[in-house]
Amino acid sequence: MADYYDLLGVSRDADADTLKRSYRRLARQYHPDINKDPGAEDKFKEIGRAYEVLSDPQTRARYDQFGEAGLGGAAGMPDMGDMGGFADLFETFFSGFGGGMGGPGASAGARRRGPRQGDDLRFDLTISFSEAVFGKEKEIQIRHLETCSSCSGSGAKSGSGPTSCGTCGGAGQVRRATRTPFGSFTQVAACPTCEGTGQVIADPCSACGGQGLQQVRKKLRINIPAGVDTGTRLRVANEGNAGQRGGPAGDLYVFLTVQSHPQLRRDGINIHSEVTVNYLQAILGDTIEVETVDGPEQLEIPAGTQPGAVLTLSGKGVPKLGNPVARGNHLIAIKVQLPTKLNREERELLEQLAGHHTAKGHQHPHKSGLFGGLFG
Numbered sequence: 055m056a057d058y059y060d061l062l063g064v065s066r067d068a069d070a071d072t073l074k075r076s077y078r079r080l081a082r083q084y085h086p087d088i089n090k091d092p093g094a095e096d097k098f099k100e101i102g103r104a105y106e107v108l109s110d111p112q113t114r115a116r117y118d119q120f121g122e123a124g125l126g127g128a129a130g131m132p133d134m135g136d137m138g139g140f141a142d143l144f145e146t147f148f149s150g151f152g153g154g155m156g157g158p159g160a161s162a163g164a165r166r167r168g169p170r171q172g173d174d175l176r177f178d179l180t181i182s183f184s185e186a187v188f189g190k191e192k193e194i195q196i197r198h199l200e201t202c203s204s205c206s207g208s209g210a211k212s213g214s215g216p217t218s219c220g221t222c223g224g225a226g227q228v229r230r231a232t233r234t235p236f237g238s239f240t241q242v243a244a245c246p247t248c249e250g251t252g253q254v255i256a257d258p259c260s261a262c263g264g265q266g267l268q269q270v271r272k273k274l275r276i277n278i279p280a281g282v283d284t285g286t287r288l289r290v291a292n293e294g295n296a297g298q299r300g301g302p303a304g305d306l307y308v309f310l311t312v313q314s315h316p317q318l319r320r321d322g323i324n325i326h327s328e329v330t331v332n333y334l335q336a337i338l339g340d341t342i343e344v345e346t347v348d349g350p351e352q353l354e355i356p357a358g359t360q361p362g363a364v365l366t367l368s369g370k371g372v373p374k375l376g377n378p379v380a381r382g383n384h385l386i387a388i389k390v391q392l393p394t395k396l397n398r399e400e401r402e403l404l405e406q407l408a409g410h411h412t413a414k415g416h417q418h419p420h421k422s423g424l425f426g427g428l429f430g
């Protein structure tokens with residue numbers, strides 16, 4: 055995977071405007087509707103992803119520090135991937151840093167003392183077949199951590215403030231002598247009492263127990279774009295858990311599951327269904343009504359339609375995600391029903407017809423014998 059800055063042709067310290075201008079220029083150049091070169095569509099997607107990541111200061115910071123690994127899979131853009139264990143990844147990345155990976159160092163302590171980003175959260179949402187096709191604004195109710203309103207996130211009871219930690223004397227770090235076969239040396243680690251903050255809260259806020267965060271139920275209206283499918287995830291910025299000590303909030307990721315439809319089946323942007331016609335409609339042609347995502351539509355069965363034929367209603371499929379003007383097709387497989395019983399009149403007409411065929415010179419000894427016997 056190419057470097058995102060290289061992809062967008064900008065330097066690592068490019069500002070938001072430069073990023074945007076460069077992205078727009080490249081997006082126009084590689085847009086699959088304009089650029090028919092093989093590989094243009096992939097390039098277009100890569101550019102989109104690079105911009106998605108770099109245009110958001112939070113994800114840009116993660117990318118600068120950890121590369122792609124810091125993003126925990128595709129960021130932002132709806133995608134089809136399985137993103138299970140997403141919150142866990144960030145948990146490991148950000149909170150794990152002060153502990154296991156800290157090593158000898160001031161950097162571990164410094165990291166714990168600084169602002170801490172809130173966790174990203176996952177919300178699973180099931181939507182109907184037609185909501186996925188045409189999009190819908192939905193209200194969801196989530197639970198996340200918000201900055202405590204009683205103490206404004208400080209964790210201290212109002213009127214009081216944090217005090218210097220007694221264990222580390224406010225340094226946030228403790229020194230430990232470690233003995234190894236190569237001699238003993240001193241390691242610096244984050245203070246266990248204050249978790250490296252250098253401060254403790256003598257009189258904790260009763261609303262949040264000193265955490266500075268409180269669990270809150272919240273209603274959110276989210277806009278489901280047309281063309282989503284099972285496995286699409288949507289990012290709602292800053293609706294994850296609140297950060298601590300002034301850190302930014304995490305994001306909420308909505309993972310979609312789409313219900314099936316009794317008659318229609320989805321295959322990407324195309325819809326498939328089946329319809330049964332009788333043998334006369336197949337032979338002579340007819341116009342019938344079929345169920346589509348837009349409601350009932352007229353379908354012309356051309357004369358001479360064969361069993362298993364697939365007829366197309368153009369543009370009656372699913373809007374393309376991100377470009378809803380473009381729609382797929384509705385493909386209808388034709389089943390032909392043959393009668394199991396004939397009444398006398400039908401039988402006579404069909405036998406006449408069969409007689410015509412044999413009279414015209416078809417060499418069918420059995421049939422011509424039979425019909426010869428009946429009509430002869």
Ligand SMILES: [Zn+2]
Pocket residue numbers: 202203204205206207208209210259260261262263264265266267
């Ligand atoms: Zn509080």
Ligand SMILES: [Zn+2]
Pocket residue numbers: 219220221222223224225226227245246247248249250251252253
């Ligand atoms: Zn301490």
